[in-house]
Amino acid sequence: MEQSLTRFIWTHTRREQSWVVAVVLVSLIPYYLAFDLPKQIVNGPIQGQGFEADGATELFLHISPSLPWIGEVTLFPGIPLQRMDMLMALSMTFLALVIVNGLFKFYINTYKGRMGERLLRRIRYQLIDRILRFPPQQFRRIKPAEAASMIKDEVEPLGGFTGDAFVQPVMLTGQALMAMIFICVQNLWLGAIAGGIAGIQVAIIPRMRRRLIELGRQRQLTARQLSGRIGELMEGISTIHAMDTTNYERADMSARLGRIFKIRYDLYQWKFMVKFLNNFLAQITPFIFYAFGGYLTIKGELDVGQLVAVINAYKDLPGPLKELIDWDQARQDVQVKYEQVAEQFRAPLLIDEKLHDVSLETGALGKPLTASGILVQDEGGEKLLDRVSISIEPGETVALIDDSGSGAETLAAVFGRAVWPTSGRLTVGGEAVTDLPEHLLGRRITYVSSEDYFFHGSLGENLLYGLRHAPYALPEHEDARAAKHARWEAMEARASGNADFPLMADWLDHGLLPPGIDGERDLDHAVTEALRASGLESDVMNMGLRARLPGDDHAELKAAIVEIRHRLRRDRDSGKVKLAIEPFDLDRYNPQATVGENLLFGELASPQAALDILRNTYAITIMRRLGVSTRLFDLGHELASTVLELLGGPDAEEEAPDDSIFGRLPFLSPQDIPELRQLVGRNAMGGYATAVPEDRVQLLRLSMSYSEAQMRMGLMTSDLTERIVKARIELAEAMPIELQALFTPYDPDGYNDAARVIDNILFGRIGRSNPEMQRRIQKTLTGYLSETGISGDILRLGLAEDIGLGGRRLNQSQRQRLSLARGLIRQSQYYVLNRALSAVDARLHETIVNATLQTLHRHDEKPAVIWVLSNPRMAGHFERVVVFDRGSVEFDGSYSALQAAQKSNCSLVFT
Amino acid sequence: MALNEEVNVLRQVPLFSCLEPLRLKKLAFASQRMHYDPTEVLFQQGDDADKAYILISGRAEILADGASGDIRIAELPPGSIVGEVALLCGGLRTATVRALEPLDVLAIEPQDFLAVLSEDRGACVRMMRVLAQRLAVTTSDLIAARAELAQSQDGSAT
Structure with missing residues (x-):
């Protein structure tokens, strides 16, 4: 990003700026014509100048300017008109000029507005783009709420300023100079005085306003910190209550608000002080004109006409001058804001733009994945990983275990690019990871950790999130209007330097889905398989059973559900199925x-x-x-x-x-x-x-x-x-x-829209029961559903359920399994699973580890699986085990070798 | 009312004896009443310990994995508490519990128990005393057992 805002604006809008200056200059012609016209109307047709004789005519639109050296040139001879006709013609011209002036103003303002908004969009986009390219450590520096407030609020005035960035000074300087020249022509001395005081004004006022800008900067900073603190307050509310620190927080907030108050109050004091001075200087000039000019007139050295002309001309000077000073202040103000924000978003190790290029194709990564001499230190200089070198081949299954410290976790995070090493090299097939584009790394290496994030939306959307790489198929527009709108959107995006790929395109990377048994890459099949391996299928089914089906859609599904209800009833009556259900x-x-x-x-x-x-x-x-x-x-x-x-x-x-x-x-x-x-x-x-x-x-x-x-x-x-x-x-x-x-x-033969699917099937409530019974009921229902062929529909209902902010409607175990499923649905060459199932209960954990390894190694192209285990007992499922002790590799070998080593060395994990 | 009946059972449990009846009522209300038929399993050895169970009516048995199938360790009469370790420190189940008769239990979640406990500091202290007494008994048993072991080893050595 450019250092100065003026340069930033100029770089991105110079063509528009030049155009708008040109249009403004052209617009001055009708503007001044309109000034002169009223005098002509009053003097001419109304007072009768030139129409003294009966039937006298004057020339309308007679244009013959007299040019130096050439003499008078008649451009248009004019039309002779009588008095009344002349009045009408001149009035009509006046009306036309009013409309033309209005239209010019409208055009210029809209044009400036669009220019400003585009620039605002551009700067916001650039800031967001920077966030996407920040190195991980940058996120410890900026609080999310602060970044949001900078992008949302702090850069907003920049858009408003853009329109006037160049037009305003050109215009105002021109106006001020005209007035000055006019005064000087009348009387050099008075001109010099007016010029001197204007000079003082221009020199002093901005200087005084510098303090205002400094205060403004502080105000911005404190306000941003305030929003950061409010964010913290809300996130930490339970800690605050638990520790009884509400009053400490109140004191802190009050102190902050007090600081803001002080800054704002100082601002007022200075602002009005500067205003006073400015007005005073502007008024002092007429005083000199009256006193000194009057003296000269009385002495006979200046004639009255000249003095009046000077005083009149002076009227036009303070206005533009004041606006110019205001403009300068606005400029400095936004400049400071811009620098502030730009400073925060400057990062030393920004990811290169090229590495983020959109790519529809997915190439292949080389082998092996190698860490050489990787050193990771935390902020305190503590070595989390101490010069570790390790190489992993495709097809290997590797368990990483921490004996003590967090070396295994850190190494996995380095593989997943969540942590950047302090020193050392991470390479794939001999190429440094830092030189490889994200469309290779982010697709061919799948990283799953225990605290992965989920975005607001449905479970299904989150499951497929890891496949949204590029706009694979452009959206088809229903009609010409939609297509036109899409073209306009893309054009506008480009005009502000934004990404122009449509959000509505099909972003799903079908090529990255794992192939099914028949080699086809089928989405539904991949979804089911990923859910099954991650032990989430019954959870999603359960969510589907708890969904409601309002409205007229799903008529067939509803009929099928009522059908299942009847079958269940028959089977229970005949004693074939025993479930604790209290029927309606x-x-x-x-x-x-x-x-x-x-x-x-x-x-x-x-x-x-x-x-x-x-x-x-x-x-x-x-x-x-x-x-x-x-x-x-x-x-x-x-x-x-x-x-x-x-x-x-x-x-x-x-x-x-x-x-x-x-x-x-x-x-x-x-x-x-x-x-x-x-x-x-x-x-x-x-x-x-x-x-x-x-x-x-x-x-x-x-x-x-x-x-x-x-x-x-x-x-x-x-x-x-x-x-x-x-x-x-x-x-x-x-x-x-x-x-x-x-x-x-409740209708025994009808579907109840207000009730959940499960209530519609059971047509009753689960009676006195226990979790085991609920599992059994679900299993029985799942059986019926698949017999009837609607289990896919119910699963889809579950996938359509909203998982809430950050996935909070799911429990932690479900969130972790969803994160795993989100990884398994992509075909990668390396899977890095960092304590991915730490919150899942032991029995299920082991089942999932098994199922995951089997699913991933089902194909001919076997990927490498690197799993940081939170429970070392499961290491037996892996071919290779690496044990870390305080950031260094303590053991690297097969599981049986580890067991042998354990017998002789007690310090190695688990017994 | 059922809630009162549950409170009466809870009062007999040593771990809860230090809590006032109103807090026990709160605990009972926050907990879930469950029903198990004979041979149904409350939890299995190796599961995560996430709840404690109070037997309101019916009996259950505690089983441990043995080389030749399950070994019965104890039988639980109504009014017993089982899996109480879950309330205080979690971890994994060390044994399996299975219903012997139609069984009604109250399943208590650790967070509800801790919420009730944290409202009453006196109860915390009393509970600490109960736990410490238990620890003292266990420790003296352990010392006695070790001494016995050492003696028998000495005896065999000489």
Whole structure:
């Protein structure tokens, strides 16, 4: 990036800048013509100058400038017009000039605006591009929130300035010079005085404003640090509460805000001081004109006309001068901002642009992968890896183990380019990794670590993330308009120096998918295989079973699911399948379901719908008649009291929200508690009869979420369940339309859109059970699904589920397995797995290690697998084992050799 | 109510005896009630230890992997706690637990237990005492066993 902003702007917009200056100069002609015209209209047709005689005519548009040496040249002889016609013609000309001036202004402003916005886009893109090319250590220097605030906010004024960067000084200097020359022509002395004071103004004011700029720089810096700190505050909130440091943080924040306040207040003081001085200097000149010029006039050395002309001409001087000074300040201001940002984004070891070139083809890496004399030191100078040399051939399976220290982890991170060595060489096939393009390294070496990142989106999108290398097939546009828009987008991107490959293209690298058994590279097959090897298939299936299918799509799938429901029912009735399921039955209360689900015999359309139902006269009349409302009111009250008791008194509220309680009460959040406390207090004595209507609705709504099986508070009696079932049947008899819209009833032969897939298959709830039983149910269901041929559809539903920010909707074990699957779905020559499954439980871990090795070595072209094991017991699955001790290789050989060595050397790992 | 019944069982467990009834109720509410049929397995030797189980009703057995199949180590009566190590330090299961009868258990997650415990400093101290007493007993057993071993080795040497 260029050192100075002016140079940056000039380099990237010089053609536009020159064009806009030219257009501005041309626009001055109609601008000045419009100035002169009113005088002509008033003097000519209106006051009658030149029309004194009856029927007299004047020439309209007579253009004959008198040029030096040539004399008068008639360009247009003019049209003779009478007084009234002349008035109309001149007025029309005036109107035309107004329109032309307006159009010029419109064009110039839009043009400048576009120029500025393009430059802003360019600079933002360049900054982002730099982030993508930073060496890893750079990320320890810049906080993410700070970088975001720089790219988003701090460079924004640069766009606004760009439009005026060159036009403004050219224009204003021109105007100021004109006024000066005019004054000097009238009287050299007065001109010299005006020039002198203007000179002082131009010299002093910017100097004083330098302090303003310095303050502005500080303001920018402190504000950026503030946003960084706020980010930290939010990320570290649990630590803050756990350590009781909220008040320390408050003090820190207050100190920061105080510093910002001081800077901003100083800014005000200086700003208005400078303004005062500037105004003063501008006003002092007329004083001299009046005093000194008046003196000269009285003495007879200057005539009155000249003095008036000078004073008039002076009016035009301070305006441009002030604007010029303002422009200069704006320039310095954005210059400082630019330098600030550019400084932060300057990195000594930026990855070369060429290494990031887009490539549709994937070449092959050489062999072997060699580390020679790799030294890695942390910031404190501690040697994480001490001059390690190791070479790995394709086809090898290598387990890396840390006896003590973190040498194995660090070496794997070096292979994965997540850590750059302090010294030493990493080569593939003899070529230095630093010279190899990322489209080779990033595809032919697959690196998976224990803390890999997931981007916001669905599970499937994240699974295929590692295949999005280049726009393989350009998007096909539906109509000419879409195609035109796409062309425009690409043109604009190029105009701002942005990447012009369309996001909507097919980015999926099918060529990198591992070939199936038949040699075909099929996406679905690759997905299933990767999920299976990483032990994630049943998790995804489970997510699919828990998905909902709203709307009219998936009609066939829904029919198939209802079909499975019937088969499951038959098989359970005949005793072929034994599962703990509590089915939905119109005549029976389902203890595993909530009161609401039992009362409506259906699934609520939304949590809000419960309130609407409880306010509905039809529903409430039936509930009252059957004595359900009073009992449920009491149940709601009892439930609320118990929850409050469990949470502890009002004093306990100050503490952090109690996750262990709220985790079991999905219908309540900590914010509801104060209100709940009042609700319970108000209705402690009287029952349903004395409560106000809104309290009734609130307590009844609470009761709707109660389930005896889940909450075990002993609030449900057989009398109440009978009444609820009775109410359910009566409610259904003449259900009004508005009530029907609020929930979806359980229909033994229909698909319930509001319920999950699994509930639709089971048509009931899983009864008293345990994790083992849930696994068995899922296994049974999976069996039915594959028999019916819809397991692929359910898997796709699971893949379409959103995994949340950073994959937080998955647990850590699932995240790690997803990361592994994301690596396995690409055909690489080297797989580097850095404690990839550290959070996966031991049994599953070993199964996955086995399955992964088998999957990767199924083809003829066997890749190298380098696995840093968090559990050394699994080393037996690998041909070669390398043990690290405090950053050095302690052992390198086969597993059996290691076992032999262990007998003689106790320091080697595991017994 | 079921919750109260669970609290009564929890109070009999030595590890929890130092906690107040209200906190036990909270713990019970946060925990999951599960049901196992006979021969169903609660956990297997070598699994990650992630939960402790309180037997509310029914009996279970503890098994260890042996050279010739599972070896029965002990039988657990209702009211027992099993897998409590999970609550304090995790690690791997050292034995397998299987239901002998229809079994109702309360599965307690470490984070819920620690949350309840962290609200009551007194309980922490009392619990430390319980654990230390157990350690003292185990240590003296160990010393006695070692002494016995040394003696028998001396005896065989001479």
